Amino acid sequence: MIRVENLSKKYNQDEVLHIEHLEIPKGQSFGLVGNNGAGKTTFFSLLLDLIQPTTGHIVSNSIRIDASEDWKPFTAAFIDESFLIGYLTAEEYFYFIGELRGQNKTAVDALLAEFEDFFQDEILQKKKYLRDLSKGNQKKVGIIAALIGQPDVVILDEPFANLDPTTQIRLKKIIKDLDENTETTILISSHDLIHVTEVCERIVVLDKGEPVKDIQTSQATLEELEAYFNK
Amino acid sequence: MRYSQFLSFEWKQFKRSSSFQKGIGIKIVLLLAALYFIAAFTGLGLVAYYLIQKSFPQLDPIVVVNNYLIFWFLLDLTYRFFLQQLPVMNIKPFMVVPVKRSTIIHYLLAKTSWSFFNWLPLFFFIPFAIILLVEAYPLIQVMGWLVAMILFTLSLNYLNFLINKNNTYFYGLVSLIFGFAALRYFNIYDITVLAGEFFNKMYSLWYAFLIPLLLLVLLYRRNYAFVRKSFYLDDAIRKEKKLVKTQEFSFLNRFGKMAPFLKNDLKLILRNARPKQVLFMSFLFLFYGLIFYTQETYSDSPAFLVFASVFITGGFLLSYGQLVPSWDSEYYKLLMSQNIPYRQYLESKWYLMLVAVIISFILATPYIYFGWDIYAMIAAGAIFNIGLNSFITLFGGALNRVPVELNVKAKAFGNTQGFNPTQLLIALPKMLGPMLIFYIPYKLINFNAGLLALALSGLIGLMLKSFFLNKIESIYQKGKYKTIAAFNEKK
Numbered sequence: 001m002i003r004v005e006n007l008s009k010k011y012n013q014d015e016v017l018h019i020e021h022l023e024i025p026k027g028q029s030f031g032l033v034g035n036n037g038a039g040k041t042t043f044f045s046l047l048l049d050l051i052q053p054t055t056g057h058i059v060s061n062s063i064r065i066d067a068s069e070d071w072k073p074f075t076a077a078f079i080d081e082s083f084l085i086g087y088l089t090a091e092e093y094f095y096f097i098g099e100l101r102g103q104n105k106t107a108v109d110a111l112l113a114e115f116e117d118f119f120q121d122e123i124l125q126k127k128k129y130l131r132d133l134s135k136g137n138q139k140k141v142g143i144i145a146a147l148i149g150q151p152d153v154v155i156l157d158e159p160f161a162n163l164d165p166t167t168q169i170r171l172k173k174i175i176k177d178l179d180e181n182t183e184t185t186i187l188i189s190s191h192d193l194i195h196v197t198e199v200c201e202r203i204v205v206l207d208k209g210e211p212v213k214d215i216q217t218s219q220a221t222l223e224e225l226e227a228y229f230n231k
Numbered sequence: 232m233r234y235s236q237f238l239s240f241e242w243k244q245f246k247r248s249s250s251f252q253k254g255i256g257i258k259i260v261l262l263l264a265a266l267y268f269i270a271a272f273t274g275l276g277l278v279a280y281y282l283i284q285k286s287f288p289q290l291d292p293i294v295v296v297n298n299y300l301i302f303w304f305l306l307d308l309t310y311r312f313f314l315q316q317l318p319v320m321n322i323k324p325f326m327v328v329p330v331k332r333s334t335i336i337h338y339l340l341a342k343t344s345w346s347f348f349n350w351l352p353l354f355f356f357i358p359f360a361i362i363l364l365v366e367a368y369p370l371i372q373v374m375g376w377l378v379a380m381i382l383f384t385l386s387l388n389y390l391n392f393l394i395n396k397n398n399t400y401f402y403g404l405v406s407l408i409f410g411f412a413a414l415r416y417f418n419i420y421d422i423t424v425l426a427g428e429f430f431n432k433m434y435s436l437w438y439a440f441l442i443p444l445l446l447l448v449l450l451y452r453r454n455y456a457f458v459r460k461s462f463y464l465d466d467a468i469r470k471e472k473k474l475v476k477t478q479e480f481s482f483l484n485r486f487g488k489m490a491p492f493l494k495n496d497l498k499l500i501l502r503n504a505r506p507k508q509v510l511f512m513s514f515l516f517l518f519y520g521l522i523f524y525t526q527e528t529y530s531d532s533p534a535f536l537v538f539a540s541v542f543i544t545g546g547f548l549l550s551y552g553q554l555v556p557s558w559d560s561e562y563y564k565l566l567m568s569q570n571i572p573y574r575q576y577l578e579s580k581w582y583l584m585l586v587a588v589i590i591s592f593i594l595a596t597p598y599i600y601f602g603w604d605i606y607a608m609i610a611a612g613a614i615f616n617i618g619l620n621s622f623i624t625l626f627g628g629a630l631n632r633v634p635v636e637l638n639v640k641a642k643a644f645g646n647t648q649g650f651n652p653t654q655l656l657i658a659l660p661k662m663l664g665p666m667l668i669f670y671i672p673y674k675l676i677n678f679n680a681g682l683l684a685l686a687l688s689g690l691i692g693l694m695l696k697s698f699f700l701n702k703i704e705s706i707y708q709k710g711k712y713k714t715i716a717a718f719n720e721k722k
Contacts, residue, residue: 048568052712072570082719083565085495087502087637089477099491100570127474129502131638 001026001153001185002047006056009042009209017042017209019056024187024202026152029179031200031217032189033225038206040189041079044157047187048077060153073101076151078142078159086131090123090141093130094148101149108148115144118170136162143171147178154178155187160195168195175199193229197222234338265347269354276358280366293363293376293434298427304387305408307352311391315348326462336458340389340451349388356380375437382443389450397457475502492571492579499558500551503637506558509550513587516546517594520609524601533678536605537669537685538662540612541620543595547587548616548624549658555580555628556707557635560718567715573704577625581700584621588613604678611685615665618692622699623661629706632717 004022008015017039024030032040045051047058049065058065065071077083085093098108112124122137130138139162146154160168176199178184190196196203197217205213205228213228215221283292325335360377364370394401411422433439480494500506523529523539530536542549551558559566566576592613599606668688673681692699707714 048564050564050567050712050715069572072568072572075568077568079564082562083568085562085565087498088495089475091477092498096491096495097569127476129475 001028001061002187003059004056005059007046007053007058008055009039009046009051010054015054015209017046017206019043019211022204022211024185026185027179027183028202029175029186029200030188031196031203032187032206033191033193033196033203034189034206035229037208039209040206041157042209043206044077044079044155044187044189047155048075048079071153074152075155076101076146076148076153077155077157078139078146079155079157081135081138081142083142083145084130084138087129089129090126090133093141094145097145097148101151103149111148112144115174118144118167118174120167136164136167139163140167147174150182151184153185153187157189158191159188160190160192172199193222193225197225234334234341237335237338268351272351272354273358276355277362279355279359280362293368294427294431296359297430297434298423300430301423301426303352304383307348307384308387308391311348311387312394315346315388315391332459332462336455336462339458340392340454343388343392344385346388349384352384353381356384371437372434375440376434379433379440379443382440382447386443386447386450389447389454392454393450393457486579486582488575489579489582492576493583496558496579496583499637505635505637506551509554510547513546513550513591516542516550517591519543519546520595520598520601520605524598524605533608533673533681534666534670536608537612537666537681540605540608541616541662541665543598543609544588544591544613545616545620545661546591548584548621549661551587552580552584552621552624553627553658554631554635555625556714557628557631557633557718558637560634561637563715563718567711573707574700577700577704577707580625581621581696584624585617588616588621607682611669611682611689612665614686614689614693615668616689618689619664620661622692622696622703623664625703626706627658627661629703629710632710632714634718634720 002022002024004019006021007017007019009017016037032043034040042051046053047060047065049071053066057067060071061074063071085096088096094108094112095105098104103111112119116124119140123133123140126133130141133141139159143156143159146156159171163171172195175186175188178186179199179201188196188200201217203213203215203217203221203225204211205215205225213225215224279296280292283290283295287295356377360373363373390400390404394404411420414420415422433443478498480497483490483493483497486493500510519542520539523536529539556563592609595609598609665685669681669685671681672684
């Protein structure tokens with residue numbers, strides 16, 4: 001699904017990301033961990049063509065991301081609050097994203113109904129603009145919006161941060177369901193090793209922009225990661 | 232915490248911002264403009280006395296000046312409202328460190344008094360006062376008058392701060408001015424006579440400067456209280472009580488693929504303080520013609536009437552359009568990664584401008600009162616706006632990478648200016664172009680040929696729509712990463 005070729009990103013002379021080769025097969029739930037400055041958000045931004053690679057490129061579904069816009073219809077993401085439109089209500093925002101992804105209101109409503117308990121009655125019918133919601137609630141909106149229209153690739157940057165414990169547990173369930181029941185490729189970054197080992201089939205550790213570990217998740221993974229980061 | 236420390240922070244913010252490089256060229260142009268105005272004002276200050284003496288030999292020049300001062304100050308305030316940059320300061324980091332709030336606020340307010348807009352009038356008042364002394368006017372009275380003028384100018388500075396930040400003050404003042412203008416127009420009561428007497432007292436009683444001093448102190452304290460009150464991060468703490476409705480605007484669905492964007496833009500305009508301000512301003516542009524069409528002076532120079540006509544239907548296009556990608560700066564990353572081709576995005580903005588021009592044109596129907604020539608001119612101007620100005624504006628937007636904070640107006644610490652000098656400079660060709668296109672065939676052939684040329688140029692532009700949009704799209708595409716990075720920069 002996603003192939004990374006000789007990708008690097010430099011700011012002036014500082015190399016913040018360098019990935020020789022990386023392949024993410026279709027349907028995989030892929031976890032990215034690393035300390036601050038390891039290059040997680042840089043990698044996701046490159047995946048969304050928000051920044052320009054210094055060398056190399058990413059191919060998604062045989063489309064070169066920095067050369068064509070055709071990856072947009074099957075890719076969805078929530079990176080930070082700048083993915084929300086502050087002056088819309090949650091419903092309006094969902095319908096807007098729905099329209100962009102060719103989903104009518106009924107389809108969007110049906111999808112939202114599935115996530116009713118994820119919202120915990122804090123999002124829908126609240127008659128509030130998104131800018132007036134708390135950070136955690138904004139995040140819930142952004143995550144669910146990224147699932148509208150059955151995208152093939154879903155990218156979530158730090159989805160667990162800022163969420164309350166109940167919602168974290170529900171989010172894990174949502175991601176696992178997606179992984180088991182659909183062919184969606186999910187890319188997640190997290191600082192929380194427990195969450196990420198629970199939901200991801202495969203985990204890549206970035207350190208100073210380079211992938212240093214590539215693990216198929218197993219019982220021993222959490223321990224291995226903790227040992228690595230405790231060095 | 233010293234004031235000098237604030238200053239050094241600000242210098243760093245200025246130097247390290249990404250718009251710095253681009254800003255430098257504009258700053259040179261602004262500097263030249265400033266020098267020009269200084270020279271013009273000084274010159275005026277030096278010759279005004281003798282000029283008035285020649286035109287009104289039976290009157291004392293100082294009295295004449297005082298009689299008209301009210302208009303001077305009104306003009307001053309208007310210019311300030313549109314052009315003066317109000318102080319912007321990120322207060323959040325200072326809120327929890329041990330700096331007295333009063334220190335920050337005094338610094339902020341004091342900073343505004345260093346504005347060029349406060350210095351400029353001095354370049355008139357001081358030479359004028361010197362000439363008065365040369366002409367053997369009593370020193371103490373001239374000095375009293377000069378001090379009063381400086382104090383009035385500073386008062387305007389703080390009045391401008393209030394009307395910019397607070398709707399109540401703004402609409403209060405606007406209705407006051409319109410009220411007195413109407414009373415004067417219908418010959419019911421002429422406030423300017425009273426104002427003239429008032430300003431003459433500033434001269435005849437040397438201690439009268441205590442009145443503007445009091446005014447200044449009062450305004451400063453109002454400002455202080457206003458800023459002090461907003462010295463909280465209300466958004467983070469207070470729960471928004473106002474409930475809002477989900478709106479559909481399904482009548483826009485007929486625009487097909489463009490519909491979601493148009494709906495969004497409509498909500499953007501209706502729900503955010505800053506675009507609302509722009510909408511209000513562009514409504515005022517509709518009345519621009521009243522200034523030009525009623526003046527005898529302009530009826531002989533139709534090029535200026537073209538200028539007004541373009542403005543009448545183009546108010547929204549120019550003021551909203553010049554900030555086109557900036558309006559979406561808060562969620563630009565979303566738009567760039569969502570399923571949106573640039574082309575569609577630009578085209579929807581173009582349609583929005585088209586609709587705005589059409590609505591303005593319909594609202595401009597009463598101008599038929601000034602004759603069909605004028606109305607035809609407005610129509611030609613509207614076609615030009617649709618066919619060319621819209622594309623020039625979208626093109627200009629590609630060069631504009633200043634993020635806009637949508638919903639900051641009532642707050643005291645955001646930059647709420649609807650207009651700034653940079654954008655004014657970019658806007659100039661949009662205004663001078665149509666004048667030129669009209670003027671050349673008008674001089675060579677006749678009036679109708681001028682109008683025809685104007686309308687034709689618009690139609691040609693319209694026919695080249697997809698060519699223009701392609702070009703603009705590729706410019707936006709090229710600048711995409713830079714724009715994302717600039718919009719990402721926190722203020």
